[in-house]
Amino acid sequence: MENTDKRRxxxxxxxxxxxxxxxxxxxxxxxxxxxxxxxxxxxQILIGTNLESKKYGRKGIIKLANRFFEHDEINKIxxxxxxxxxxxxxxxxxxxxxxxxxxxxxxxxxxCVNPNCITNYEKIAxxxxxxxxxxxRLECHYCEKVTDKTNMVFI
Amino acid sequence: xxNKSLVSIDDYSKDEQLRIxxxxxxxxxxxxxxxxxxxxxxxxxFEPSTRTRLSFESAANRLGAKIIGFSDSGTSSxxxxxxxxxxxxxxxxxxxxxxxxxxxxxxxxxASEVSPVPIINAGDGANQxxxxxxxxxxxxxxTQGRLDNLNIAFVGDLKYGRTxxxxxxxxxxxxxxxxxxxxxELKLPSYxxxxxxxxxxxxxxxxxxHDVIPxxxxxxxxxxxxxxxxxxxxxxxxxxxxxxxxDMLHGAKPNMKILHPLPxxxxxxxEVDKNPSAYYFRQAQNGVYVRQAILASMLGAIK
Numbered sequence: 001m002e003n004t005d006k007r008r009x010x011x012x013x014x015x016x017x018x019x020x021x022x023x024x025x026x027x028x029x030x031x032x033x034x035x036x037x038x039x040x041x042x043x044q045i046l047i048g049t050n051l052e053s054k055k056y057g058r059k060g061i062i063k064l065a066n067r068f069f070e071h072d073e074i075n076k077i078x079x080x081x082x083x084x085x086x087x088x089x090x091x092x093x094x095x096x097x098x099x100x101x102x103x104x105x106x107x108x109x110x111x112c113v114n115p116n117c118i119t120n121y122e123k124i125a126x127x128x129x130x131x132x133x134x135x136x137r138l139e140c141h142y143c144e145k146v147t148d149k150t151n152m153v154f155i
Numbered sequence: 156x157x158n159k160s161l162v163s164i165d166d167y168s169k170d171e172q173l174r175i176x177x178x179x180x181x182x183x184x185x186x187x188x189x190x191x192x193x194x195x196x197x198x199x200x201f202e203p204s205t206r207t208r209l210s211f212e213s214a215a216n217r218l219g220a221k222i223i224g225f226s227d228s229g230t231s232s233x234x235x236x237x238x239x240x241x242x243x244x245x246x247x248x249x250x251x252x253x254x255x256x257x258x259x260x261x262x263x264x265x266a267s268e269v270s271p272v273p274i275i276n277a278g279d280g281a282n283q284x285x286x287x288x289x290x291x292x293x294x295x296x297x298t299q300g301r302l303d304n305l306n307i308a309f310v311g312d313l314k315y316g317r318t319x320x321x322x323x324x325x326x327x328x329x330x331x332x333x334x335x336x337x338x339x340e341l342k343l344p345s346y347x348x349x350x351x352x353x354x355x356x357x358x359x360x361x362x363x364x365h366d367v368i369p370x371x372x373x374x375x376x377x378x379x380x381x382x383x384x385x386x387x388x389x390x391x392x393x394x395x396x397x398x399x400x401x402d403m404l405h406g407a408k409p410n411m412k413i414l415h416p417l418p419x420x421x422x423x424x425x426e427v428d429k430n431p432s433a434y435y436f437r438q439a440q441n442g443v444y445v446r447q448a449i450l451a452s453m454l455g456a457i458k
Contacts, residue, residue, distance in 0.1 A: 118261040142261025
């Protein structure tokens with residue numbers, strides 16, 4: 001009986017084709033959802049958070065059916081979840097497993113921390129140069145001020 | 156440099172900066188040269204800055220260009236809610252080059268991306284004011300005969316003073332030793348100091364101006380504003396320490412010159428104006444030659 005339950009659980013959570021984003025810091029799961037714009041998706045999505053992880057304490061996981069990402073697209077989430085692992089699933093099998101990379105440039109999805117920056121007044125896509133990938137420091141292409149982990153807001 | 160916008164001092168390489176200073180020296184010898192006859196220069200001042208605007212307009216006039224523009228966004232379509240994008244795209248139909256001052260940081264960079272004509276940033280909030288930096292460099296080179304290996308003191312509000320930040324960046328290419336004199340609350344920000352360190356240059360920090368004056372070639376004064384202090388009592392305590400008097404200048408080197416981006420309020424006593432070290436009004440005059448050089452080279456009137 002117990003075994004059958006476990007199996008059923010596995011069946012519900014496994015996906016035939018798509019992408020699994022694993023090892024997301026638990027507090028960042030919904031940020032990742034927002035960054036990838038998953039609210040508007042019509043495909044099956046399974047979101048888990050505060051799951052036990054030997055490595056990270058508590059982690060989050062997102063399973064996306066029939067969704068595959070270009071490298072640039074998925075790197076967006078690196079700012080919120082630098083520890084995330086990306087697993088590509090085809091026919092229930094893992095075909096690729098990669099770590100996310102911090103991109104060189106961040107366009108459109110982070111707000112500039114400077115309240116007097118022109119991007120906070122006009123309809124302009126924000127744009128940052130990543131000047132420090134370890135500490136995650138972003139220099140605004142427009143006002144030249146630095147936004148970092150402590151004050152980063154995702155649009 | 157033709158058709159290339161000037162938004163930040165880093166947009167010009169060291170060689171390009173020096174090229175502007177050389178050209179400015181030519182305009183100082185012969186200020187009236189009608190080489191921009193038939194050109195239209197737009198001066199768009201989304202916030203008032205009479206001094207900077209008049210300096211640009213004087214420069215354009217001496218080159219024979221015509222000037223259009225506004226001196227306060229309250230009297231322009233901006234007050235009707237027009238976006239910066241639309242203002243720039245419209246005005247670029249009327250002018251060959253746009254000089255702009257805007258209260259928001261990054262506005263000039265954005266304008267340079269949407270504008271088909273070159274943009275000169277005449278100040279974007281607290282961010283950049285590159286023509287001020289170039290005229291400061293011109294004044295330093297003219298009074299000292301060189302830019303390399305000088306001892307330069309910045310005095311006053313080094314935290315918010317954008318002229319100090321930009322000039323520091325530019326001088327990092329010239330083996331400068333920086334003497335930074337400010338109240339504790341208004342020290343030079345760490346990102347500017349980092350740039351000095353990255354260039355393996357030295358900076359020394361002080362709270363008292365007296366010991367610094369005999370050591371330096373340039374004494375660059377700035378205004379300390381009361382509203383910058385979180386504690387008004389602290390302002391009252393320190394304000395007099397950053398006012399320059401004639402009797403403080405006795406031990407100064409003979410070549411030492413006092414600069415100030417102006418406007419001055421009370422940080423340099425009027426008595427200093429007649430001191431041979433005072434150079435701030437000449438500095439403002441140099442601004443016209445430097446802006447002539449920038450306008451002429453950006454419009455391709457001079458190679």
